[in-house]
Amino acid sequence: MATPATIHAHAPQGFIRKYIFSLDHKVIGMQYFFLALTAVFVGMFLSLLMRIHMVWPAAVLPLVGEIKPETYLSLLTMHGTIMVFFVLTTAPQGGFGNYFLPIQIGAPDMAFPVLNMLSFWTTFVAFVVIIAAFFVTGGAPLHGWTGYPPLSAVQSAGPGEGLGADLWITSIAIFCIASLMGALNFITTTLDLRAKGMSLMRMPLTVWSWFITAILGLLAFGVLLSAGILLLMDRNLGTSFYVPLIVVNGQVLGHKGGSPLLWQHLFWFFGHPEVYIAILPGMGVTSQILSTFSRKPIFGYKAMVYAMLSIGLFGFMVWGHHMFMSGMSPYSAFAFSILTMCIGVPSAIKTFNWLGTMHKGRIRFQTPMLYAIGFVSLFVSGGLSGPFLAQPVLDIQLHDTYFVVGHFHLIMGVAAIFGIFAATYYWFPKMFGRMMNETLGRIHFFITLAGTYAIFMPMHYLGMAGQTRRYSQFTEVAYQAKLIPLQTFITYAAIITISAQLIFVINLFWSMFKGPKASDNPWQSTTLEWTTATPPPHDNFGGVTPVVNHGPYEYAVPGAPRDYVMQTDPVSASAH
Amino acid sequence: MADATLQHDAAVGHGLAGAYEAPLFGAYSKKVGMWLFLASDSLTFGALLFAFSYNRISNPAWPTPFAVESITNATIMTACLLSSSLTMVLGVLAARRGDRAWTRNWLLGTMAFGTAFIVLHGLEWTHLIDKGMTPFANPWAPSVPQFGGTFFTLTGMHMLHVTIGVIYLGVIAFRKWFLPVLAAIWIAGYFLIPADNVFHYGIHALGIGLIVSAIILFLKPKVYDAHDVEVSGLYWHFVDLVWMFIFPLVYLMSTKI
Numbered sequence: 001m002a003t004p005a006t007i008h009a010h011a012p013q014g015f016i017r018k019y020i021f022s023l024d025h026k027v028i029g030m031q032y033f034f035l036a037l038t039a040v041f042v043g044m045f046l047s048l049l050m051r052i053h054m055v056w057p058a059a060v061l062p063l064v065g066e067i068k069p070e071t072y073l074s075l076l077t078m079h080g081t082i083m084v085f086f087v088l089t090t091a092p093q094g095g096f097g098n099y100f101l102p103i104q105i106g107a108p109d110m111a112f113p114v115l116n117m118l119s120f121w122t123t124f125v126a127f128v129v130i131i132a133a134f135f136v137t138g139g140a141p142l143h144g145w146t147g148y149p150p151l152s153a154v155q156s157a158g159p160g161e162g163l164g165a166d167l168w169i170t171s172i173a174i175f176c177i178a179s180l181m182g183a184l185n186f187i188t189t190t191l192d193l194r195a196k197g198m199s200l201m202r203m204p205l206t207v208w209s210w211f212i213t214a215i216l217g218l219l220a221f222g223v224l225l226s227a228g229i230l231l232l233m234d235r236n237l238g239t240s241f242y243v244p245l246i247v248v249n250g251q252v253l254g255h256k257g258g259s260p261l262l263w264q265h266l267f268w269f270f271g272h273p274e275v276y277i278a279i280l281p282g283m284g285v286t287s288q289i290l291s292t293f294s295r296k297p298i299f300g301y302k303a304m305v306y307a308m309l310s311i312g313l314f315g316f317m318v319w320g321h322h323m324f325m326s327g328m329s330p331y332s333a334f335a336f337s338i339l340t341m342c343i344g345v346p347s348a349i350k351t352f353n354w355l356g357t358m359h360k361g362r363i364r365f366q367t368p369m370l371y372a373i374g375f376v377s378l379f380v381s382g383g384l385s386g387p388f389l390a391q392p393v394l395d396i397q398l399h400d401t402y403f404v405v406g407h408f409h410l411i412m413g414v415a416a417i418f419g420i421f422a423a424t425y426y427w428f429p430k431m432f433g434r435m436m437n438e439t440l441g442r443i444h445f446f447i448t449l450a451g452t453y454a455i456f457m458p459m460h461y462l463g464m465a466g467q468t469r470r471y472s473q474f475t476e477v478a479y480q481a482k483l484i485p486l487q488t489f490i491t492y493a494a495i496i497t498i499s500a501q502l503i504f505v506i507n508l509f510w511s512m513f514k515g516p517k518a519s520d521n522p523w524q525s526t527t528l529e530w531t532t533a534t535p536p537p538h539d540n541f542g543g544v545t546p547v548v549n550h551g552p553y554e555y556a557v558p559g560a561p562r563d564y565v566m567q568t569d570p571v572s573a574s575a576h
Numbered sequence: 577m578a579d580a581t582l583q584h585d586a587a588v589g590h591g592l593a594g595a596y597e598a599p600l601f602g603a604y605s606k607k608v609g610m611w612l613f614l615a616s617d618s619l620t621f622g623a624l625l626f627a628f629s630y631n632r633i634s635n636p637a638w639p640t641p642f643a644v645e646s647i648t649n650a651t652i653m654t655a656c657l658l659s660s661s662l663t664m665v666l667g668v669l670a671a672r673r674g675d676r677a678w679t680r681n682w683l684l685g686t687m688a689f690g691t692a693f694i695v696l697h698g699l700e701w702t703h704l705i706d707k708g709m710t711p712f713a714n715p716w717a718p719s720v721p722q723f724g725g726t727f728f729t730l731t732g733m734h735m736l737h738v739t740i741g742v743i744y745l746g747v748i749a750f751r752k753w754f755l756p757v758l759a760a761i762w763i764a765g766y767f768l769i770p771a772d773n774v775f776h777y778g779i780h781a782l783g784i785g786l787i788v789s790a791i792i793l794f795l796k797p798k799v800y801d802a803h804d805v806e807v808s809g810l811y812w813h814f815v816d817l818v819w820m821f822i823f824p825l826v827y828l829m830s831t832k833i
Contacts, residue, residue: 111605184612192605194597222616238712239725251684545595
């Protein structure tokens with residue numbers, strides 16, 4: 001083994017090698033975190049513009065002016081893409097996974113540090129490219145984050161479908177490569193760099209969730225990469241993978257014989273696992289926090305692991321439920337429907353295990369715990385509408401309505417965001433060495449939770465009443481115009497909720513510099529990151545490799561001197 | 577922390593107990609990394625093969641133009657790749673017993689077979705393009721432009737992988753001494769290939785390969801050991817295996833009867 005002296009000599013001293021092109025997984029994790037933080041504010045700003053335009057179509061806004069219907073389509077495309085790729089994929093996995101996976105398994109760094117650095121900077125390039133799409137001629141693309149052809153495959157199909165759409169696809173392809181590099185690194189690290197005693201069934205559930213997420217990413221992003229390459233060829237080389245014989249603006253284009261459904265198959269083969277890529281790390285963090293703040297072992301550890309594994313496995317077999325409206329055979333739809341509803345089983349196992357963990361616990365209602373409970377709440381609320389959409393007979397009615405928008409925002413959007421918030425409040429002391437403000441945290445939590453329900457619950461009713469998504473205005477159709485008051489309510493709720501996020505930002509940056517100093521283990525938690533210094537040294541454990549003697553969630557062990565047993569405590573610390 | 581990782585790998589490679597749990601599949605990190613890359617790459621190729629099959633099934637007028645010359649040529653290419661797998665195995669075995677000279681020889685043989693494959697395939701492409709086949713048109717079935725599109729996408733992606741493989745093996749076998757050879761082939765190719773040929777521009781892939789290899793060799797100027805040879809062998813065999821799907825699907829199923 002490397003001696004402590006050689007490892008410390010390895011720590012870079014210059015500013016650029018230390019903070020910009022760092023090989024340290026902790027610095028790279030922070031870079032991912034701040035990239036996602038930037039992205040989430042861009043995405044939120046876009047959604048705010050959309051909400052305002054929907055209710056006051058003629059409003060002339062400062063900075064952006066009047067929003068035209070096609071601008072509205074650009075806004076929803078970029079909102080979806082930025083949120084899904086650069087926030088929900090980047091923050092939980094790239095950010096917290098990068099920072100804490102190696103520490104939680106007792107490794108000094110990722111298995112491939114250079115690859116890790118490359119994957120961050122590739123993600124950064126992808127972000128720059130997609131932001132550039134706003135500023136080119138014609139503006140950002142119109143085709144939504146799913147990019148369905150022919151709209152996305154034909155240059156002349158709309159104002160944003162020129163260079164803007166090319167940049168969009170290029171950014172997605174670059175992001176795929178970055179995610180593949182990251183996923184490869186995560187899996188290898190988990191397989192090969194676990195400290196002595198860290199057997200698979202002693203890994204914290206956070207590590208399991210990042211590990212399974214990485215497997216999903218490894219298998220899903222390669223398919224999207226191919227799909228994106230074919231789409232770029234259709235757009236720029238004149239091939240006809242996705243485009244049939246088509247007339248655009250009165251002109252017959254040169255394409256013939258292609259199938260738009262091919263894109264839908266390839267995209268959703270990636271797209272459905274992507275949903276779990278966003279939500280699984282949140283599940284891991286929630287499990288970790290619920291156990292810590294209930295002062296109880298996680299209820300059904302192994303069931304949690306197998307539930308996550310089966311959610312990952314099922315994730316690859318259900319992509320067809322996004323395509324019930326595409327004219328697929330009713331027999332295929334039936335199979336996809338059954339498999340989709342099967343996902344309810346492991347999801348319910350997880351939910352009841354979370355409740356079982358809290359049951360009769362000595363719960364500490366601190367901000368991370370509030371967000372973890374909020375995650376469970378949103379997961380249930382958003383999840384219950386899943387079985388509706390999983391059935392073709394109902395989905396044909398609800399497809400492309402606000403019901404779908406409400407469903408996926410609750411479960412994949414805001415639930416995952418709550419996971420990110422929980423992780424931020426929980427790990428902030430370890431990352432920055434200071435505590436976040438509790439009062440601000442609680443205010444932020446209650447406004448955000450109430451605001452989230454106020455925004456997304458009414459959308460289910462809008463959808464059932466037949467309000468279609470992706471329409472910029474509702475004044476033209478009589479039955480849709482009647483629903484505008486509810487849309488107005490949602491807009492007010494959105495404005496309040498988005499404003500409340502400033503509390504989080506203030507808390508984050510104020511605490512970073514002025515918060516009270518954090519001890520090494522402020523939450524009295526058990527996993528390896530709390531055994532090392534705050535913030536952790538360059539090699540995580542100061543030249544030693546920890547030896548693990550305990551499972552990850554040994555709280556309230558009978559006969560133990562404290563109400564928690566750290567993973568590195570000697571064997572005699574517990575009575576059994 | 578690369579040092580710790582390397583020492584950990586060395587410990588695992590020699591079966592020593594380190595400060596870590598035994599790796600789950602008993603493999604050192606680089607090997608696991610390569611296997612994982614190949615898993616994701618097989619999904620990337622899988623998506624392209626799916627696109628091919630989907631288009632083929634949905635277009636009943638799919639042409640079957642490959643006459644005996646094309647099939648013979650593709651069979652020779654297949655033979656080249658299969659032979660290269662044999663030489664690769666021999667190279668890995670030589671590296672494992674520490675025989676540097678023969679490792680280099682067998683890798684050189686593998687590269688020669690790989691290069692022969694690329695050249696033959698390049699001639700085939702040129703021939704087909706001369707006949708009027710492009711990614712968006714073909715002379716045999718004008719209503720099925722997907723024939724050219726899928727052909728050039730699949731074989732192009734594969735050819736890119738073989739090219740990367742040859743450069744990869746060259747760097748493993750000859751390290752920095754491979755760079756001038758690569759540069760010479762790149763520049764010679766650019767001037768020798770006529771300007772109206774697609775490979776006049778395609779040859780710049782070698783230039784990109786040259787830059788990337790130079791950066792890697794500059795950052796990590798090490799002597800590659802038996803593990804590196806084995807890992808490069810994994811990649812090479814995978815590229816062979818992909819061809820074993822492309823050859824029957826693209827060529828044999830479109831034979832002129």
